[in-house]
């Protein structure tokens with residue numbers, strides 16, 4: 001793939017996609033690189049000394065947004081193409097040039113939030129960040145407020161909550177910061193700001209969120225300690241410079257989730273998803289599939305460059321309903337839309353609670369899934385902080401819309417596979433945000 005959207009994808013352009021129900025799924029698939037790890041490899045490589053060589057970087061729109069922002073500040077990032085390693089020439093902790101234009105974060109919340117932490121301490125330099133209409137409607141004060149406790153100056157619409165955001169770099173001071181939401185984006189932004197603050201910074205989360213930043217910052221040479229009940233306290237002590245490293249990005253478990261659910265619910269299906277990242281702060285989906293009695297086996301477990309990895313084999317079988325509560329949400333926050341599809345195939349009521357964070361993702365995923373999957377006949381009762389889904393429901397083909405959300409597009413495609421008749425999916429191209437080859441893989445795996 002060239003460094004743009006996959007023009008040859010069956011979902012390219014604005015023509016809605018026709019998805020036919022029936023048939024099965026069979027074979028092996030390697031999902032593209034983990035999105036969270038890809039962003040971090042680019043960002044940490046940029047502020048390190050020397051070269052960072054990244055294997056398996058996700059060649060999708062979100063990491064391309066991060067790379068474009070870094071290039072606009074003078075960082076050399078080689079072309080991002082599927083199957084090719086990417087190299088980043090680090091400029092050091094304080095080496096970013098002031099960009100001559102607005103930094104465009106596209107659809108990517110991770111780009112904007114981590115970038116805020118990275119730029120807050122670039123003394124005397126001015127940065128403006130914006131994004132697409134979805135990103136401009138997502139809350140940013142959750143990052144701006146803790147950074148302000150470190151003396152950062154970040155302004156934006158609605159008291160700094162919405163982009164466009166202006167950052168005027170300041171000398172920062174370390175602090176002890178409690179975050180109200182378990183968010184790896186918020187935690188990572190604070191840790192990045194802490195790298196050049198005066199004195200140590202401690203972030204305390206209500207529940208541990210994904211820990212890719214902690215693992216990778218340590219590997220790059222940062223001084224970082226993790227502790228507290230349930231690993232909810234992270235302390236970073238500034239003073240060490242970061243050194244460029246080789247990074248190997250495992251497959252994204254959030255992308256694998258579509259195949260895991262598809263195989264579990266499609267009659268006759270068996271799929272093996274290879275090289276999937278199995279970091280324990282991300283494997284909530286596997287626990288839920290186990291709870292449902294899915295036929296799932298983890299094979300060939302290994303450690304790749306500081307992250308656990310394995311192959312996942314899943315086959316169709318009868319499913320029981322699940323219960324997902326607040327404690328589990330951070331470990332499967334991006335997988336709820338596709339789990340809503342799985343719930344339609346389980347006998348009884350599946351429940352998600354404590355998931356109000358879903359309302360501020362790329363779309364309001366509780367409302368969008370209730371609306372779109374509901375159009376296919378799903379019985380979903382939406383609540384403020386979650387939903388209840390009653391199964392078994394025979395889904396039927398319908399005209400549906402991703403509403404621009406990549407994970408909604410792919411979840412609806414999984415639902416279309418078991419629905420009767422044909423589903424017309426509008427704005428299917430949204431999948432390119434995290435998984436540009438999804439439609440090609442779907443075509444290949446269908447039997």
Ligand code: S3P
Pocket residue numbers: 035036037039110182183184185186188209210333334357
């Ligand atoms: C991400 C963290 C999660 C997740 C997002 C990627 C990250 O968001 O939903 O897709 O890379 O840190 P929050 O940390 O805001 O929950």
